[in-house]
Amino acid sequence: xxxxxxxxxxxxxxxxxxxxxxxxxxxxxxxxxxxxxxxxxxxxxxxxxxxxxxxxxxxxxxxxxxxxxxxxxxxxxxxxxxxxxxxxxxxxxxxxxxxxxxxxxxxxxxxxxx
Amino acid sequence: xxxxxxxxxxxxxxxxxxxxxxxxxxxxxxxxxxxxxxxxxxxxxxxxxxxxxxxxxxxxxxxxxxxxxxxxxxxxxxxxxxxxxxxxxxxxxxxxxxxxxxxxxxxxxxxxxxxxx
Numbered sequence: 593x594x595x596x597x598x599x600x601x602x603x604x605x606x607x608x609x610x611x612x613x614x615x616x617x618x619x620x621x622x623x624x625x626x627x628x629x630x631x632x633x634x635x636x637x638x639x640x641x642x643x644x645x646x647x648x649x650x651x652x653x654x655x656x657x658x659x660x661x662x663x664x665x666x667x668x669x670x671x672x673x674x675x676x677x678x679x680x681x682x683x684x685x686x687x688x689x690x691x692x693x694x695x696x697x698x699x700x701x702x703x704x705x706x
Numbered sequence: 707x708x709x710x711x712x713x714x715x716x717x718x719x720x721x722x723x724x725x726x727x728x729x730x731x732x733x734x735x736x737x738x739x740x741x742x743x744x745x746x747x748x749x750x751x752x753x754x755x756x757x758x759x760x761x762x763x764x765x766x767x768x769x770x771x772x773x774x775x776x777x778x779x780x781x782x783x784x785x786x787x788x789x790x791x792x793x794x795x796x797x798x799x800x801x802x803x804x805x806x807x808x809x810x811x812x813x814x815x816x817x818x819x820x821x822x823x
Contacts, residue, residue, distance in 0.1 A: 596749075623809060634795055634813035635750070647808050682749055689808030692738055692757050695797075697749035 595619055596698035598683050604704045607673060613701045615666040615683030621696070623689040624666045626658060627682040629700070635682055641666060642689040673705045708733045710798055712814035719786055719821055727781040727817045729796035734777050737799045740811065741770050741781050743792040750795065753781070758801070786821045793818050 596617045605611050615624065623642050627635035640648035641660040655677075657669040666683055680700045687693035709732045719725055729739070738757045742750040754763045754770040756779065762771040769782040779796060797811035 598749075634797075634815055637810055640808045640810065642808050648810065680747070684750075686809055690802075692755070694740055694752045694755040695809065695811065696752060697742075699749040700747075702747065 596683055596685055596696050598681075598698035598701050600701060601699070602702045602704075604706060605670065605673065606706055607675070609673075610669070610671045612670065613668040613681055613683075613703075615668075615698055616664055617685045617696070618664055619685065619687075619696070620663075621685035621687055622663060623686045624660060625684040625686075625695070626666070626668055627684060627697075629680040629682055639668075640689065647689065670703075673703075675705050678703055678705045708736075708798060708800060708812045710796060710812050710814040712794075712796060712817050714817060715815065716818040717820070719819075721786060721788060721821055721823050723786050723821075724782070724784050725786055725819075727783070727794050727796075727819070729779040729781070729814055731777045731779075731798050731812075733800065734774050735801045736774060737801050739770075739772055739779050739796060739798045741768075741779075742795045742797065744795060744816070745792050753794075783819075786819075788821050788823055790821050791819055 599614045626638040629635045638652045639658045644660045659667040682700045683698045686695045713728045740755045741753040744750045756772045767784040772779045793816045795816045797813045
């Protein structure tokens with residue numbers, strides 16, 4: 593069982609909808625990540641939060657808006673998405689952004705944009 | 707720019723075989739290397755993390771080696787089982803004295819492993 597919990601597991605949304613993905617961990621990790629994964633491809637980094645501060649934005653379109661309300665929670669707000677944004681969205685965390693701790697992933701949210 | 711390559715792209719073996727998955731990277735200035743497995747439609751499960759100063763790590767039937775100077779790592783799976791069927795990904799984290807990469811990983815494309823009974 594993963595210690596990084598993502599909800600919902602599946603999400604279908606129209607291009608005019610607004611929805612949010614949620615990620616939660618209670619391992620005391622202070623670095624949290626959003627990745628996007630298309631079928632048969634490796635994960636691609638979107639955002640990194642370190643100590644609740646946005647530290648890396650990999651030139652992600654503004655229709656994706658991350659939020660880290662506290663050290664255990666990470667949200668990804670979605671608005672006006674395109675069908676090509678359909679993918680598996682993975683949240684991950686590690687103890688800190690530095691150091692040798694491994695990265696832990698959640699099971700992802702399967703997003704379909706219609 | 708770091709590039710990570712995994713060979714083979716797919717592998718099918720009978721149950722019980724020992725097997726080796728390969729991972730190579732172009733920039734040897736790495737901080738660590740991590741092996742993951744991913745089951746269809748699921749997230750990634752961390753298998754082993756090797757620090758740049760280490761040569762190998764072992765967990766159960768899994769053994770990962772690292773040759774930093776030649777830019778290679780292997781994942782050895784002993785006595786394979788059908789439950790080992792998954793996609794295996796390696797990922798490297800570059801050296802980052804300033805801490806500005808925040809643990810960003812570069813992934814390989816993965817090896818799809820099928821172990822048939």
